[in-house]
Amino acid sequence: MDLFQEQARRNTEADATWELYTPHRERVTQLLLGARTSTGERLCLLGAGNLNDLDLAGLSTAFREIVLVDVDAAALQRGLTRQGFAxxxxxxxxxxxxxxxAFAEFAEMANGQQVRDDxxxxxxxxxAQLPDFGESVGFDVVASVGLLTQLIEGVVRSIGESHQRFWEVVSxxxxxxxxxxxxxxxxGGAxxxxxxxVSSDSCxxxxxxDKCELLGLLKLEIAARNFFxxxxxxxxxxLLRTEFTLADQLSSTRFAEPWLWQFLSRIYAVYGLTMRKYG
Ligand SMILES: C[S@@+](CC[C@H](N)C(=O)[O-])C[C@H]1O[C@@H](n2cnc3c(N)ncnc32)[C@H](O)[C@@H]1O
Known part of the structure; x- marks a missing residue:
């Protein structure tokens, strides 16, 4: 399987689902606006894709510059055009x-190459070498929306869940x-x-x-190890407490109340985690 083509295919499939994203988009946008400090001016959106889960009108009143990052450049252009910001x-x-x-390397392995230790x-x-974003790094808010599961799925599709080093690579x-x-x-930023x-497929x-019972349901599902x-x-x-390269930078971490996101016939439970850096 070509991982690049698969991401592009999924983004094309999701392109026409703007309406379905409305409640999810409101929650994500509020979370990002709430993470901004009074002086915060620059926002970076990782895996921004079609931008269906981001209200650009709302975000652009709060941030002076918004940087969009994705492997799929066409999806970003479609998303900007749809919201009138091209x-x-x-x-x-x-x-x-x-x-x-290492997406290209994972893509090669997913293409049927034998998964070798080297x-x-x-x-x-x-x-371990973080990607280079050019000279203009340093954002007041950095967001990753729906990207972590896609990164991990790349490992599932390339290395495979039964490989003895699968967990090492996921982690x-x-x-x-x-x-x-x-x-x-x-x-000082977030x-x-x-x-x-988890989704309605397994839950x-x-x-x-009911909205008010979602947190309790998720606790049970997670205790039963039913999660992506x-x-x-x-x-x-x-991890944020024990991995010192992360823990040493953090002044606080806070989970938002989980919410539901409907995508076509499937419903996902979603959570947001805000990690504030020391000022
Ligand atoms: C579930 S989608 C996010 C949805 C998007 N925020 C939206 O509203 O349309 C995940 C996004 O991550 C992107 N992606 C997947 N792997 C990536 C990688 N290694 N680097 C950058 N972007 C990646 C995909 O192209 C896709 O646009």
């Missing part, structure tokens, strides 16, 4: 850019992603991770759960 100089597109640094070692080394890609987010964030945690109760690989919020919280 010619707006406040938006800067940095694409195609791979945020994990190829995995090469991926881990490449990931490396997750830590690298959090490090990248914090490295791009200015002191990195906001929004991720799906049909999401189809009818690598997204357990308790594990993320532990």
């Amino acid at each position: 010619e707006d100089a406040r938006f800067r597109v940095v694409a195609p850019t791979d945020v994990c640094g 190829a995995i070692n090469h991926c881990l080394r490449t990931m 490396a890609i997750r830590t690298q992603h959090l490090r990248l987010m914090l490295d791009l964030t200015v002191p 990195a906001v991770l929004v991720t799906e945690v 049909p109760a999401l189809l009818s759960v 690989t690598g997204t357990n919020p308790a594990t993320l919280q532990d």
Whole structure:
């Protein structure tokens, strides 16, 4: 499977679902606006894709510059055009850019190449060098929306869940992603991770759960280990406490109340984690 083509195919499929995203878009946009400090002016959106989950009109009143990053440059252009910002100089597109640094290597492995130890070692080394965003790094808010699960799925499709080094690579890609987010964030700024945690495919109760019962349902599902690989919020919280390259930079971490996001016939439970850096 070609991982680049697969991301582009999914973005094309999701392109016509703007309306369905409305409640999800409102939650994500509010979370990003809430993460801004009074002096915050620059926003970086990682894996911004079609921009369906981001209200650019709202964000562009709060941020002077918004940088959009994705492997799929065409999706970003479509998203900017749909929201009427294709010619707006406040938006800067940095694409195609791979945020994990080893997407091409994963894509090669997914194309049927034998997964060799030296190829995995090469991926881990490449990931350790964070991607270069040019001279203008230093954002007041950095967001990753729906990207973590896609990065991990790249590992599932290339290395495979049964490979003995699968967890090592998943955990490396997750830590690298959090490090990248914090490295791009200015002191005092915030990195906001929004991720799906489970869907109605494995948790049909999401189809009818009351908003006020969602948190309780998710606690049960997570205790029963029913969540997307690598997204357990308790594990993320532990990682942010114990991995010193992350913990040393953080003044606080805060989970927002989870919410539901409907995508076609499937419903996802989503949570947002705001990581504030020391000033
Ligand atoms: C679930 S989508 C995010 C949805 C998007 N925020 C929207 O509203 O349309 C995940 C996005 O991550 C992008 N992506 C996947 N792997 C990536 C990588 N290694 N580097 C950068 N972007 C990546 C995909 O192209 C896709 O646009």
